[in-house]
Each structure stands twice: as C-alpha cells, then as structure tokens.
Amino acid sequence: EVQVLESGGGLVQPGGSLRLSCAASGFSFSNSAMSWVRQSPGKGLEWVSGISGSGDSTYYADSMKGRVTVSRDNSKDTLYLQMNSLRVDDTAVYYCTKQEGYNWGGFDYWGQGTLVTVSS
Amino acid sequence: QSVLTQPPSASGTPGQRVTISCSGSSSNIGSNYVYWYQQLPGTAPKLLIYSNNQRPSGVPDRFSGSKSGTSASLAISGLRSEDESDYYCAAWDDSLSGVVFGGGTKLTVL
Numbered sequence: 049e050v051q052v053l054e055s056g057g058g059l060v061q062p063g064g065s066l067r068l069s070c071a072a073s074g075f076s077f078s079n080s081a082m083s084w085v086r087q088s089p090g091k092g093l094e095w096v097s098g099i100s101g102s103g104d105s106t107y108y109a110d111s112m113k114g115r116v117t118v119s120r121d122n123s124k125d126t127l128y129l130q131m132n133s134l135r136v137d138d139t140a141v142y143y144c145t146k147q148e149g150y151n152w153g154g155f156d157y158w159g160q161g162t163l164v165t166v167s168s
Numbered sequence: 169q170s171v172l173t174q175p176p177s178a179s180g181t182p183g184q185r186v187t188i189s190c191s192g193s194s195s196n197i198g199s200n201y202v203y204w205y206q207q208l209p210g211t212a213p214k215l216l217i218y219s220n221n222q223r224p225s226g227v228p229d230r231f232s233g234s235k236s237g238t239s240a241s242l243a244i245s246g247l248r249s250e251d252e253s254d255y256y257c258a259a260w261d262d263s264l265s266g267v268v269f270g271g272g273t274k275l276t277v278l
Binding site for chain 2: 083085092093094095098107108109110143148149151152153154155156158159160161
C-alpha cells in the first residue's frame, strides 16, 4: 500500500524556520518525482516545490523561491522541505505528494498534511 | 489570482450532467497535460483525471476530462450527492517552470 506521511509542522514565529519531512512507503521512491503542495485555511491549492526521483532537478514556486529548499534521501525513502524566513501568509497545511507518471502536475498519492502556523 | 481560471461555483441536481471549465494559456494548458482533483471537506485532494482525460483506477466513468487549445473541462454525469466537493484543475507551466492550479470550483448538488 502506498503511503506518504508528513511530519514537522507546528507553530513558528515570523522569520523563523521549519523543516518538514515526508516518509514514503509502498512504491519505488527513488523512481518517483515528489512535490509539496500547500493549502492556506479556506483557500485553494498551491504547488510549492518539486524534485525529481534522483534529486538532480528541483523546482520552486515563485512565492517561496529563495526561502525554501526541497531535498530527498532515497536511502531513507524520505522527502524534506526546509523553510526559512517564514511569513504569516505561509500558514497552511502542507501536503507531500507523489507524482503520477513522468509529467509534472499529476499527484496520485497525497499525505494527510501537516499544519504550519506562522504567528507571533 | 490563480494562473488557471475556474468558476468559483457550480451546481446541479441529482442525475444531471455538469461541467467545470478551466482556462489557461499556451504556456500551461496549451502545451501540457491537464489534471483534475476532487477535495472533499476536511480531506486531502484526490486525483480524478490525469493526462487530460484518463481516469485512475477506482474513479467512476461518470467523471470525464477533455482539453481543447488552452482550455479544459471536467464533466460529471449522473450527478450524485456525494459529488458535492471542491474541484481543482492543474497543469505544468513552461514559463513559470512550475505546476499551477486553478482557484477551485465548489460544486453543490441541489
């Protein structure tokens, strides 16, 4: 059974940092591109970042470029998102997603999400 | 303001057919696959349609996707009460080098 499980969310002050993790199981992690997608309270979905299966290619949304770094450890089947200089408007549920196939945009498995709250 | 444009709401009665549109540009829908997601209240989104018109295993054939030029549509036939949900379209954008989503459409089953 495919599973992706996020952790690391919580309350952080503006300007602070947080690292999210996503433990994957049930599929060939190293052969799967992964992405982080977020959803602010009451708002729509926003793609944050993506990384290829090998980790050689990374992509970022303009809204978080320069403040986040996506990485992965294929020996541990784990995806990460390092977030720095957090702002109040970064408050959201962050989802870890597995990409379907070879084309970006199709996420066939989602975690339950981890809530990041940026507030003083 | 989302890169892909969806109507904020749609509605229909049980058994009816409804469509939800998603408008983009040549850099996203016009040159890449379109994906559709269903998000029930309080849950993670679920992939409904991939590669413009393909259904993942387990998705009823009442759901169908199409694409023409820089626009795409999700059609739901034989509408049921459990289809009441938020629906999002998504595509890769070559200019932004990232995935873009529509703002979402809230479907109400009257």
